[in-house]
Amino acid sequence: MRALFVVLKPLCFLALLGYCPSATIRPKEGWQVYSSAQEADGRCICTVVAPEQNLCSRDAKSRQLRQLLEKIQNMSQSIEVLNLRTQRDFQYVMKMESQMKGLRSKFRQIESNRRTLLTKNFQELKGKMNELQPLIPVLEQYKTDATLISQFKQEIRNLSLVLTAIQEEIGAYDYEELQQRVLGLEGRLRNCMNKLTCGKLMKITGPITVKTSGTRFGAWMTDPQASPKNNKVWYMDSYTNNKIVREYKSVSDFVAGVESRTYNLPFHWAGTNHVVYNGSLYYNKYQSNIIVRYSFESGRVTTQRALESAGFHNVYPYTWGGFSDIDLMADELGLWAIYATNQNAGNIVISQLDPLTIQVLNTWNTEYSKRNAGESFMICGTLYITNSHLTGAKVYYSYSTKTSTYEYMDIPIHNQYFHMSMLDYNARDRALYGWNNGHQVLFNVTLFHIIKTDDES
Numbered sequence: 001m002r003a004l005f006v007v008l009k010p011l012c013f014l015a016l017l018g019y020c021p022s023a024t025i026r027p028k029e030g031w032q033v034y035s036s037a038q039e040a041d042g043r044c045i046c047t048v049v050a051p052e053q054n055l056c057s058r059d060a061k062s063r064q065l066r067q068l069l070e071k072i073q074n075m076s077q078s079i080e081v082l083n084l085r086t087q088r089d090f091q092y093v094m095k096m097e098s099q100m101k102g103l104r105s106k107f108r109q110i111e112s113n114r115r116t117l118l119t120k121n122f123q124e125l126k127g128k129m130n131e132l133q134p135l136i137p138v139l140e141q142y143k144t145d146a147t148l149i150s151q152f153k154q155e156i157r158n159l160s161l162v163l164t165a166i167q168e169e170i171g172a173y174d175y176e177e178l179q180q181r182v183l184g185l186e187g188r189l190r191n192c193m194n195k196l197t198c199g200k201l202m203k204i205t206g207p208i209t210v211k212t213s214g215t216r217f218g219a220w221m222t223d224p225q226a227s228p229k230n231n232k233v234w235y236m237d238s239y240t241n242n243k244i245v246r247e248y249k250s251v252s253d254f255v256a257g258v259e260s261r262t263y264n265l266p267f268h269w270a271g272t273n274h275v276v277y278n279g280s281l282y283y284n285k286y287q288s289n290i291i292v293r294y295s296f297e298s299g300r301v302t303t304q305r306a307l308e309s310a311g312f313h314n315v316y317p318y319t320w321g322g323f324s325d326i327d328l329m330a331d332e333l334g335l336w337a338i339y340a341t342n343q344n345a346g347n348i349v350i351s352q353l354d355p356l357t358i359q360v361l362n363t364w365n366t367e368y369s370k371r372n373a374g375e376s377f378m379i380c381g382t383l384y385i386t387n388s389h390l391t392g393a394k395v396y397y398s399y400s401t402k403t404s405t406y407e408y409m410d411i412p413i414h415n416q417y418f419h420m421s422m423l424d425y426n427a428r429d430r431a432l433y434g435w436n437n438g439h440q441v442l443f444n445v446t447l448f449h450i451i452k453t454d455d456e457s
Contacts, residue, residue, distance in 0.1 A: 198332055198380030199447030201395065204413045207434060207441035211255050214238070217272055217322055217421040218435045220254075224330055224428040225278040232260075239272050239322040239421070240286060247296070266301055267292060270312065272422040272435060273327035277335055277355055284326040287313050291328065291337065291358050305358040307351070309341040316340035316370040320389040320421055325370075331378040332427045338383065340370035348373065350383055350401060366399045366406060375423035377432060379447070386413060389420045413443065 214237040248254040268286035293303040327338040374389035387396035395411035422435035432443035
């Protein structure tokens with residue numbers, strides 16, 4: 001803009017001096033700008049032609065010219081001011097550009113240093129976290145231990161209260177008096193237990209798995225007539241083609257597999273429904289209805305007798321088969337044989353036997369098919385029959401020899417290993433011994449008792 005003012009000003013002077021080419025200006029015509037151009041260096045050039053000399057007077061056009069010149073001067077001054085501002089702003093921008101370059105360099109340096117510092121700090125934090133990492137399980141355990149400690153404190157408070165009460169009560173008696181009271185209670189308990197000889201089956205719980213051994217079928221038992229100190233166990237694997245009886249001094253020896261003696265019977269047995277009673281083994285001789293009594297003390301057969309009309313050799317077995325036609329068992333009232341006959345249409349027959357002679361003392365005919373029974377056992381002269389040897393079995397039917405009446409029942413029995421091939425009651429232990437698919441198990445029984453006592457104190 002400044003270059004425009006420099007060029008335009010001399011041209012205006014020429015116009016005022018009367019340089020008005022007549023070839024381009026017609027009479028009575030005002031001034032005009034005929035051309036404009038720009039030089040190579042960027043300067044603007046304007047050509048202004050004023051009116052002829054004889055026309056330059058104080059007329060309207062002269063006033064227009066003066067006004068135009070005033071406007072040009074004002075524009076020139078504004079352009080000069082703008083030029084100064086532009087130069088100032090340009091210097092300011094240059095200065096700012098230099099400062100920005102410096103700041104950019106500083107920012108780069110700071111960024112580089114920041115990354116270095118961050119990396120360093122991160123490594124330090126990571127190292128600290130690695131050091132703290134093993135403390136996390138300790139803290140978790142501490143939380144658990146704190147909970148346990150709180151529980152222990154509460155239990156200790158409760159026990160302290162109980163002990164305080166006991167201590168206060170004990171303080172009221174001397175030791176000899178307390179001992180006499182204990183002996184008296186023990187005596188009353190024995191008298192009560194002696195009267196708990198019989199009861200009605202109400203519930204079966206378990207089983208408890210004692211051991212896993214042998215084949216799917218077999219029998220194991222203790223002697224219900226043995227003294228409390230005699231805890232021998234007898235073990236007979238398989239339901240046929242075997243004559244070996246293994247003896248163990250205790251249940252713990254049985255579990256550990258420590259045999260005390262082995263007996264080789266003179267005859268093979270049939271089925272798994274044997275019983276040890278008062279020191280002798282009673283079992284069904286293979287392929288016959290003969291019952292054999294074998295004495296463990298003498299190691300020989302003392303008695304054998306045929307059970308007349310009894311089916312044998314899978315004629316009337318339990319539901320699982322296995323030559324289980326004749327089932328020998330014992331309870332609080334003595335020795336029993338459970339079997340079926342043609343005369344009773346294959347239904348179960350109950351016979352009480354003399355332990356010494358194996359003679360039939362009494363017989364009861366039931367209306368329950370032997371082939372539909374899973375297993376059976378006697379408690380207090382009542383026969384209890386399960387409806388299956390498989391899963392879902394339950395005690396379904398009972399027959400009382402005391403009243404010669406039967407009853408349908410619904411007492412579940414947990415067949416844990418899916419196949420029961422032996423189930424016998426032991427009156428001394430008041431438990432059911434079972435052989436459950438190669439597992440030797442025990443069931444607890446709950447009996448309903450009516451106790452009559454002379455001492456009601």
